[in-house]
Amino acid sequence: MAxxxxxxxxxxxxxxxxxxxxxxxxxxxxxxxxAAKSLRDLRIAEVCKLDMRVDGGKVVEYRARVTLSFKYEA
Structure with a gap:
């Protein structure tokens, strides 16, 4: 069987x-x-870091650093 x-x-x-x-x-x-609006064929998304922006002692923004992999097209 091949x-x-x-x-x-x-x-x-x-x-x-x-x-x-x-x-x-x-x-x-x-x-x-x-990212999906401009990158085709996304495969994996990995959250690699979470942080917050603070202003006046209050959290004003949540930030997620995400690593994306997508199929490379030559």
Whole structure:
């Protein structure tokens, strides 16, 4: 029985930062959904860092640093 090997694939990885006034989850979602408008064939999104912007002792913005991988097209 012969097995077929799929063609090798190459993926590109980029890091982006999403923001939200309400939550880290929303910040990460904003990052991915915004990137998806210009990057095709997104495969994996990994939240690699969470932080907040503080102004006057209050949290004013949640930030999520997201690493995205997508299929590389030559």
């Amino acid at each position: 097995t077929s090997n799929p063609a090798p694939s190459v993926y590109s990885v980029t890091e982006i930062i999403g923001t939200s006034a309400s939550s880290w989850e929303e910040a990460a979602k904003n990052a991915v959904e915004t």
